[in-house]
Amino acid sequence: MALRVGYDPHRSANVCSANRAHETYGAALASIKPYRHFPSLDAQNPFNTDKQAMTIHSHRPSRFAFLPCAHGLAFLLLSSCAHKEAILANAQVLSLDSGRSVGIDELRYAPTLRRVLAPAGGTGKLLLIDPATVGVETLAGFSTAEAGAGHGHGVTSAYASATQLFAIDRDRMELIVASRKDLTVLARARLASAPDYVRYVASTGELWVTEPRASQIEIFRVDGAKLQATATLPIHGGPEDLEIDDTHGRAYTHLWKGQTVAIDTKTRSVITTFPNHCTDSRGLVLDIARGFVMAGCAEGKLVVMSTEGAFLSELATDAGVDNFAYSAALKHAYVPSDSHNVTLVAAIDDRGIARAIGSFSGGSQCAAADEVGQIWVCDPSHGRLIVVRDTY
Numbered sequence: 001m002a003l004r005v006g007y008d009p010h011r012s013a014n015v016c017s018a019n020r021a022h023e024t025y026g027a028a029l030a031s032i033k034p035y036r037h038f039p040s041l042d043a044q045n046p047f048n049t050d051k052q053a054m055t056i057h058s059h060r061p062s063r064f065a066f067l068p069c070a071h072g073l074a075f076l077l078l079s080s081c082a083h084k085e086a087i088l089a090n091a092q093v094l095s096l097d098s099g100r101s102v103g104i105d106e107l108r109y110a111p112t113l114r115r116v117l118a119p120a121g122g123t124g125k126l127l128l129i130d131p132a133t134v135g136v137e138t139l140a141g142f143s144t145a146e147a148g149a150g151h152g153h154g155v156t157s158a159y160a161s162a163t164q165l166f167a168i169d170r171d172r173m174e175l176i177v178a179s180r181k182d183l184t185v186l187a188r189a190r191l192a193s194a195p196d197y198v199r200y201v202a203s204t205g206e207l208w209v210t211e212p213r214a215s216q217i218e219i220f221r222v223d224g225a226k227l228q229a230t231a232t233l234p235i236h237g238g239p240e241d242l243e244i245d246d247t248h249g250r251a252y253t254h255l256w257k258g259q260t261v262a263i264d265t266k267t268r269s270v271i272t273t274f275p276n277h278c279t280d281s282r283g284l285v286l287d288i289a290r291g292f293v294m295a296g297c298a299e300g301k302l303v304v305m306s307t308e309g310a311f312l313s314e315l316a317t318d319a320g321v322d323n324f325a326y327s328a329a330l331k332h333a334y335v336p337s338d339s340h341n342v343t344l345v346a347a348i349d350d351r352g353i354a355r356a357i358g359s360f361s362g363g364s365q366c367a368a369a370d371e372v373g374q375i376w377v378c379d380p381s382h383g384r385l386i387v388v389r390d391t392y
Contacts, residue, residue, distance in 0.1 A: 091362075092134065092387040097123050102383040103145070103153060106197070106323050107368035107376050110160040113180060116368055116376055118385065119155040119167065122146065126155050126167050131370040131387075139183045143171035157197045159207075164222075166207055168195040175209055177222060186225040192218050192232065196239075201265050203246050206230070210239045210253065217242070217253070219268065233268050235261060241284040241323070250307070252293055254281035260295060262307070274309025277301070285326040285333065292352050294333060296321040302335050302344075304352045312352030317344045325367035325375065330390060332357075334375050338364030343377050345392050358392040 096102045096118070103121030109131075110117050118127040122145030128137040145153035158167040164186070165178040173194060177187040193214035200207055200222075207220040207227075217233040238261065239253040250271070251263040260276040263269065276295040283296030292312070295303045300319035304312045318337035325334045326348075333354065336343045345358040363377025363386055370376065375388045 094385045096120050096383045100383045101381050104366060104378040104380045105156040106366045107378060109368045109370045111371065112162040113160050116370060117158040117160065119158045121156060122153040124154055126158050131372050131374055137183060139165060139178055142169045159198050159200045161200055161202065166198050166200055168198045168209060170194060175207060175220060177227060187227040189220060189227040197242050199242050199244050201244055201246060203249065204265055208242060210242050212239060231268055240281050243284050243286050245286055245288050247288055252284060254284055256281055260293060272309060276305065277303045277311060277314060282321055283323040287328055289328060296324045296335060302333060302346060302354055304348060304354050313354045315346055315354040315356060318342055323366035325369040327369040332390060334367045334369060336363035336367050336377050360388055362386040
């Protein structure tokens with residue numbers, strides 16, 4: 001069955017069209033197989049795939065079937081006509097904490113480790129997930145909080161080098177360095193203010209931690225098992241999000257109200273500040289090879305700019321955008337929004353023009369894109385991650 005899922009940027013709704021939907025739906029039902037088992041990430045059951053089943057949830061009434069496909073098992077969700085929405089995807093739903101609400105602020109794919117980093121907030125755990133096998137390793141020992149406490153507790157951001165993991169603990173106001181080899185903590189440092197994001201600047205051997213309450217980025221030198229605070233960089237009106245372009249020695253962060261800041265990572269000085277055309281700035285991603293900076297706007301917009309600040313295009317989305325993801329290989333942006341729990345898929349051409357090419361139900365708050373063509377989106381209220389293969 002060929003489904004083309006489109007997104008109307010002028011309405012907060014999904015629209016779809018199907019080729020020969022009526023003819024093929026009967027065949028789809030006839031081909032239903034027992035569903036494939038996927039591991040839960042619940043620590044109560046350590047990945048016994050013989051006992052743990054994948055559970056598929058939709059946010060609206062629907063009919064569904066499981067179909068064999070080239071990549072394993074496809075999940076086909078046919079919504080009722082009243083909702084005018086469809087999903088065709090290889091979907092996996094991974095429970096983080098027995099289905100309880102888990103505050104997840106960001107997801108990242110770490111190419112140096114070939115792992116998805118999932119800081120699972122108040123569970124007290126940083127999860128390292130192999131996208132090829134869905135195998136999970138856990139770095140534990142962070143602060144914990146009750147389910148439903150939101151994404152302001154425990155481990156909320158993580159980054160990686162080839163040999164080390166870096167994470168923050170919001171409750172303890174700590175920066176943590178751990179060994180990738182055996183997941184043991186090597187060093188801790190007290191932070192000057194409540195942290196938001198941590199990033200590693202490989203060219204300088206530094207960790208940069210955003211501290212929005214203090215309107216600054218705190219900078220640490222990391223040398224093996226040693227952490228030393230070396231500087232603070234004032235970012236008045238920010239910082240929100242942080243991305244590193246080590247190729248060109250730059251970092252980018254947002255101000256909360258409609259501006260993006262470019263920083264020289266060697267001199268730790270602001271190079272330029274330019275408008276990002278958001279009312280409320282949120283997520284930030286880079287296409288380093290093509291020289292693009294992309295901003296997610298909370299009011300419902302994706303904006304593409306050059307790294308020098310030239311406006312290139314914008315695309316309307318549902319409201320409630322926060323962190324989003326980008327695949328440089330596919331040149332696709334994945335923008336979840338929490339107003340309708342819908343993720344928009346947008347193609348970015350070589351001119352920096354963003355075009356909506358699809359959407360799927362599920363996801364809010366954050367997303368990541370791995371190297372095997374999968375989209376990982378957060379579903380904090382249900383304590384899970386939704387993994388969808390990009391077939392757009």
